[in-house]
Amino acid sequence: MTRSYFSKLSIEGNCSLVFITKKQSKGTKRKTRQAKALEAKKAPRTFLELVHEANLDSLPPYVPSYLKAAVGPPSSTSCRHFCTVCGSAATYTCVRCGVRFCSGRCQNIHNDTRCLKFVA
Template sequence: MIDAYIQKKQSKSTKRKTRQAKALENARKATFLELLHEANLESLPPHVPSYLRAAVGPPSSTSRRHFCTVCGCTANYTCVRCGMRFCSCRCQNIHNDTRCLKFVA
């Protein structure tokens, strides 16, 4: 009686694989370059923007923007110990507790 119960419990815990899961197992992972080649971006007309035609604009004449190392917002302050940037007292406290590199080395 106990063996039948254990067997029934084990059969319920095992799940069947769906068709999609089987297909994903058999699918080969393509690299980014292979995906670009398969997309055939060279055949697009010249006026259509694509990944291959993306270009960087001229350098900015304004000063460089600095971002908070904790949350990613624009940062106005820097850590006195390590020089990392932060935007508020809350981010400064998080930085001091976890991210300050002065105490790591």
């Protein structure tokens, strides 16, 4: 018997009886099957429900929140383009499929594994 499973072995007098008590957990509560089933039944909440539960209207006016955020006018500059392989700024595009990449190394990776223009 190992000590990790049992906390105490006690022998009473001359008797050959051995009383074994299991080690008690330190305040951790095991989940029952019913608790696990109830947890699994909880329906996912939508974003609007979460915003409503946050009660953002009760915040002071100087505190920024999702409802008070303002969107500026659309930008006249073009949007940024990212490399599909590594995620850095992309300056080149694939001739076959039009996907963007940043370097020759990323182009080779794209051509070997990701270029799907002519795949049936």
